[in-house]
Amino acid sequence: MGELLGQMIEVDVTNIAHGGVSVARHDGRVVFVSDAIPGERVLARITDDKKKSFWRAETVKVVTPSEHRQEHVWSAASVDRDPDNRAGGAEFGHIELSHQRELKTQILSESLERMAKVTLAPVVEAVPGDDERKGLGWRTRVSLHVDEHGNVGPFAARSHRVIPVADLPLATPELSAGAPLDQNFTGFDRVDVLNPSTGGVRLIIGKQKPQVITETVGEREFTLLDSGFWQVHHGAAQVLTSAVQDAIDPELFDPAASNLDLYGGVGLFAAAVGDKFGPATKITSVEAESAATDHAAQNLSEWLGAHAETGRVDHWLRQHLKEATATERARLDKATIILDPPRSGAGREVVDLVSRAHPAQVVYVACDPVAFARDVAFFAERGYELSSVRAFDLFPHTHHVEAVGTFTRK
Structure with a gap:
């Protein structure tokens, strides 16, 4: 292995893959190619030949361009540059904006179907104003x-x-x-x-x-540390606030239940729940980062039933379930649980613990379609089905896509 590094190959690009790369074949071998679009023929340079099952390559020249190819929105990342000197962070910038969203829809839909046998196909929605700005000017x-x-x-x-x-x-x-x-x-x-x-x-x-x-989100203010997490797109917090509110089935929501906001950060989604269902809503935000929890407590102070606790989600849930009384179990049984895990997803253990709490519904905010699809399958194994899902283009000109799904008991 390694003797093919730097070798040029000409390939037909057939599909899009997760991670901002396209799929081609060379002598029957799968090749993941960057800076290409399905439907194109490109000259690519092999950058990784370590795996027997696939290679990686970078587009050096477009032989037959796609109708969806455009001049890159960032000259520093253009295919005209040597791949070694292309800036990262705008890997879809050579693709027309509406087609980027079609490809993201395809990735999310194929992930759900392949990993979870779910046939929902959510169309990726633009953030208001992004089309007018051509998908530029959004990163804060x-x-x-x-x-x-x-x-x-x-x-x-x-x-x-x-x-x-x-x-x-x-x-x-x-x-x-x-x-x-x-x-x-x-x-x-x-x-x-x-x-x-x-x-x-x-x-x-x-x-x-x-x-x-x-x-600020609408007329509400949130304090946090400048080193802490906040949504990157200037419109994302508002879009996701509305999406989470809409994802909650009001027929299944009980403001007196033991509602949870897991991976709660500085309280954005707990506040969204409180705003929708009133100041007496009972909801606990759980976050591992203590500085974020301190700010969540402050940001949620106007809701009488809201409070924030510091703890790793898996540890906190396990302890909470272990100590739950019959009354608390009954409140969990009627609960709505919000999940906003990191890019790696909630994972099997957290899905198992959430399912053991037996909530009425789970709203999952996902920033990785493959991790989300994997967790959809885990929830299905435990009796929760994905009843609805929406997707949002919160990262134009990159491969990233956000999804908000609702799980209900079968």
């Missing part, structure tokens, strides 16, 4: 890395090589204007640039002490 958070000479930039696609760039077209105009792309940061590894809802653009350089920032 950008991580820039620093090379050995102090230059800043994104990593190259699929590597840790820093690529100096002149612009950040996916970032909000304010963030773009404030990003220190031409400054030297020798001695540091990374510079994070933030454009919160309030307070203007800010930089996080090295290990500086985190500061409190405020994000």
Whole structure:
């Protein structure tokens, strides 16, 4: 293995795969090709031949372009550049925007069908205003890395090589204007640039002490640390708030039940539930990061029945179920549970614990279609079926897609 690295092959691209790459075949072998579109013929350079079952390759030249190919929205990531010098983070930028969403719909639908035998096919919805902006100007958070000479930039696609760039077209105009792309940061590894809802653009350089920032969703304010998690798209928090509210079946919702917001962060979705069902709604937000829990407690303080607890979700659930009285079990039986796990998904153990709580419904916010589909299958094994699902294009010009699904007991 390794003797084929750098070799050029000409291939016909037939399908899209999860992870922002397309699928081709060469002498019967599967080849995952970056910067290509299904339907194209491309000249590609082999970058990984370690696996017997497949290779990886990067498009060097488009021989027969797709009708959906466009000039890349970011010149720093264009196919005109050598693959080693292409900026990462905009791997779908060469694809017309509406076709990007068709491909994401296909990936989510195929994942659900293959892994969970579910035939729901949610159409990926655009965030309002994104089409008018051509899918640009949405990122409120950008991580820039620093090379050995102090230059800043994104990593190259699929590597840790820093690529100096002149612009950040996916970032909000304010963030773009404030990003220190031409400054030297020798001695540091990374510079994070933030454009919160309030307070203007800010930089996080090295290990500086985190500061409190405020994000707004509609007329509601949320405090958090600038080093903490918040949705990257400037419209995502509002879109997901509405989607979670709509995903809850009001016929199954009991405000007096032991409702849970797991992986609750700073309380965004617990607040969404409280806003929809009233200030007496009982809901507990569970989050492993103690600083986030502190802010969740503050952000949820107006809801009498809301509170926040610090704990790893699996540990907290296991202990909670172990200590639950008959009354608490009855309240869990009527509960609505919100799940917003990291990209790796909830996983078998957490799905098992949630199912043992026997809630009336589960609303799952997913940022990875394959992890979500795997967990859909786990829930099905435990008597919960995916009754509805929506998908949202919260990351235009990348392969990422968000889904919000509702599970109910069979």
